């Protein structure tokens with residue numbers, strides 16, 4: 576058999592031989608066949624940093640990936656997230672890395688036996704972003720206790736803000752918020768809100784967020800200039816920041832909106848360090864989830 580165009584080209588003996596070969600193959604565990612674990616990266620929303628740094632982490636760990644492009648998949652024929660994930664599990668993927676616009680999408684995947692790694696769910700969580708943010712802060716200050724972190728911008732629609740605020744408070748940091756009042760969390764305590772001018776005076780970590788226009792209508796009526804002037808980190812405001820305070824942003828950054836263009840790469844900016852740390856954190860997560868060191872400790876979903 577040199578090619579396969581139609582079964583009509585094959586003899587019954589050839590067909591029986593193929594069936595027999597395939598049946599024998601079912602007896603070999605997939606893990607034994609592949610030299611390395613095989614995972615799939617499923618991004619139902621655009622991503623540069625998270626997707627590429629997971630891919631970099633996978634390459635550095637020798638993990639194989641199944642290519643999956645939502646725009647050329649059967650999702651376009653109406654296949655559900657569950658059936659897509661179940662299919663990838665059935666063909667032998669050992670973990671799925673998923674970003675999806677639905678908050679807590681992973682709850683509908685409890686019928687899977689392979690682990691799910693959350694690469695961002697709606698405005699719910701972004702756990703690996705949070706881990707890389709924590710690593711960046713820890714490298715800088717060596718501790719979290721009593722640090723004042725001010726998260727500035729579109730808090731209400733940001734999964735990064737939600738995940739970071741919870742874990743930073745648990746770790747002993749003081750978390751305050753700044754930005755347009757209409758985009759603050761309704762549960763926010765009055766004393767947790769600071770103006771941008773107060774934020775620059777007080778913060779050890781100034782964590783800026785972009786406006787999540789994909790999760791709500793419009794831009795709140797702000798122009799780039801009015802937003803930057805009222806709520807952004809301007810060149811003038813940066814000069815008032817404490818000597819050792821740092822600027823963070825999960826990116827993508829809208830230069831001259833949430834922070835002035837020259838500040839993106841200024842001395843106190845850790846924005847590109849955050850991205851570098853993203854690879855290290857995702858390597859650590861994959862190592863634990865896939866038990867690459869042989870000591871499984873973590874749960875089904877991260």
Ligand code: CP
Nearest residue numbers: 622623624625825826
């Ligand atoms: N910070 C972040 O999640 O960026 P991407 O959307 O580019 O992955």
